Amino acid sequence: MDVLLKNHFFHQSFRQGQEEVIRSVINGRDTIAMLPTGTGKSLCYQLPAYILEGTILIISPLLSLMQDQVEQIKARGEKRVAAINSFLDYEEKQFIIKNIHYFRYIYVSPEMLTNNWIYHTLSKLKIALFVVDEAHCISQWGYDFRPDYLEIGKMRKRLGNPPTLALTATARKEVREDIKHYLFMNNPKEYVYSVDRPNIALHVEKVANQNSKKEKLMELVKQLKKPGIIYFSSKKMADDWATQLNSIFQGKVAAYHANIPQQERILLQQQFLYNKLDIICATSAFGMGVNKENIRFIIHYHAPTQVESYLQEIGRAGRDGQDSIAVLLFAEDDIYLQKQLIQMELPSESQVDYFISIVDKLDSSNKFDLLPHLQQFIPEPFSEVQLRILIKFYNQSVTITKFKEEILQFIQMRIRHKTNKLYEMIDWIHSSTCRRENLLRYFQESKTIELINCCDICGLNMERYLETEKHDATNDKLNWKERLQQIFT
Numbered sequence: 002m003d004v005l006l007k008n009h010f011f012h013q014s015f016r017q018g019q020e021e022v023i024r025s026v027i028n029g030r031d032t033i034a035m036l037p038t039g040t041g042k043s044l045c046y047q048l049p050a051y052i053l054e055g056t057i058l059i060i061s062p063l064l065s066l067m068q069d070q071v072e073q074i075k076a077r078g079e080k081r082v083a084a085i086n087s088f089l090d091y092e093e094k095q096f097i098i099k100n101i102h103y104f105r106y107i108y109v110s111p112e113m114l115t116n117n118w119i120y121h122t123l124s125k126l127k128i129a130l131f132v133v134d135e136a137h138c139i140s141q142w143g144y145d146f147r148p149d150y151l152e153i154g155k156m157r158k159r160l161g162n163p164p165t166l167a168l169t170a171t172a173r174k175e176v177r178e179d180i181k182h183y184l185f186m187n188n189p190k191e192y193v194y195s196v197d198r199p200n201i202a203l204h205v206e207k208v209a210n211q212n213s214k215k216e217k218l219m220e221l222v223k224q225l226k227k228p229g230i231i232y233f234s235s236k237k238m239a240d241d242w243a244t245q246l247n248s249i250f251q252g253k254v255a256a257y258h259a260n261i262p263q264q265e266r267i268l269l270q271q272q273f274l275y276n277k278l279d280i281i282c283a284t285s286a287f288g289m290g291v292n293k294e295n296i297r298f299i300i301h302y303h304a305p306t307q308v309e310s311y312l313q314e315i316g317r318a319g320r321d322g323q324d325s326i327a328v329l330l331f332a333e334d335d336i337y338l339q340k341q342l343i344q345m346e347l348p349s350e351s352q353v354d355y356f357i358s359i360v361d362k363l364d365s366s367n368k369f370d371l372l373p374h375l376q377q378f379i380p381e382p383f384s385e386v387q388l389r390i391l392i393k394f395y396n397q398s399v400t401i402t403k404f405k406e407e408i409l410q411f412i413q414m415r416i417r418h419k420t421n422k423l424y425e426m427i428d429w430i431h432s433s434t435c436r437r438e439n440l441l442r443y444f445q446e447s448k449t450i451e452l453i454n455c456c457d458i459c460g461l462n463m464e465r466y467l468e469t470e471k472h473d474a475t476n477d478k479l480n481w482k483e484r485l486q487q488i489f490t
């Protein structure tokens with residue numbers, strides 16, 4: 002296994018959990034693996050491809066995520082990888098079908114899995130491993146429930162219950178129970194590792210208003226050790242800040258979000274990876290496929306809408322084990338934006354009506370091809386997640402009236418659930434006791450070690466996270482104490 006790791010993945014050693022999970026998978030056990038962000042979950046199914054006989058089938062929730070993974074596999078010299086999703090044209094589909102046995106890895110989106118044509122193609126294969134990536138999407142208790150994930154278990158059965166690996170970075174116990182249940186897993190081995198990342202210090206900076214937030218961000222970015230990522234909830238703000246910061250950091254800053262074309266996104270990831278860029282101004286679209294070891298800071302200009310996302314995003318720092326810091330900036334009125342974001346994740350009632358008016362006109366004999374059709378016809382920007390939800394409910398409803406009734410009910414329920422999750426995040430921001438302890442408690446864990454640099458409540462030695470080189474004359478004149486005061490007052 003060590004040889005495979007070196008030859009195919011260019012790593013010298015396994016990270017925490019990887020080897021155990023891989024052994025379980027090779028032994029043909031159904032396996033649930035919860036590995037914290039940054040431990041390289043994808044290796045757990047990519048390496049067994051060189052040991053097991055047959056194809057590795059991976060179910061992945063989003064097109065961008067799938068594309069990232071495919072590119073990464075190709076980048077390490079493995080060409081036997083294909084992705085089946087609704088956006089392939091007829092010729093691409095035919096090519097994959099004809100050569101289906103050639104591929105070592107096949108990525109499939111959940112809606113394609115329920116397509117009969119895909120099912121017949123896949124059923125000809127010996128599936129060595131059935132992988133469900135982001136498996137928490139299957140649970141209504143999870144933060145990112147995707148109704149089309151509920152079909153995966155049935156498809157797994159139809160494919161003859163191949164050995165299954167469910168992967169997630171953050172899932173509370175009730176979510177893991179749902180994963181087992183809905184995937185019909187057979188006495189699975191569970192590998193659950195602590196979500197704690199002791200080398201990442203946690204700091205929350207409460208600011209009086211949006212203006213002082215801007216000032217604070219500027220100070221932080223100037224002084225913290227780089228490279229780093231700044232997360233924004235809005236694409237426009239990510240763009241604006243990237244432009245503004247570039248004038249200070251001479252082109253070493255870039256914006257990254259869903260509106261940036263795929264090819265450019267890959268290029269940005271590479272530039273960041275090879276230290277050509279120091280700072281990425283990103284939305285949550287950034288990070289999944291990024292394996293950069295030396296990220297020193299994560300700043301949240303906007304708080305995520307749930308603790309799980311926060312944990313995943315800060316987890317991108319300090320993969321090399323070195324000191325890193327996560328700073329969250331918070332103004333009381335941020336909550337309005339967060340509530341709006343929750344609403345926007347789901348289709349609005351007018352979007353539902355619009356969807357109905359469009360599908361009524363469409364003469365689509367194959368409903369599974371609705372996704373690309375709709376993106377073509379719908380001028381309003383529907384997100385991929387919104388469309389997937391609409392299509393799932395549309396396909397399962399007997400009448401349009403029922404469809405509308407059911408989907409609106411679902412949307413209400415999700416908004417309630419997600420608002421509760423938002424308040425859990427806000428509660429954490431207002432913690433009066435150790436932040437790490439509270440974060441761990443949320444995941445039913447307890448703090449086992451006392452850290453010297455834990456969080457702002459326990460007390461942090463900020464010097465460790467600041468640039469030691471002094472870039473300009475003003476900084477030269479200040480001593481450490483003054484510099485610290487400048488940043489955290």
Ligand SMILES: [Zn+2]
Binds near residue numbers: 434435436457
């Ligand atoms: Zn603490």
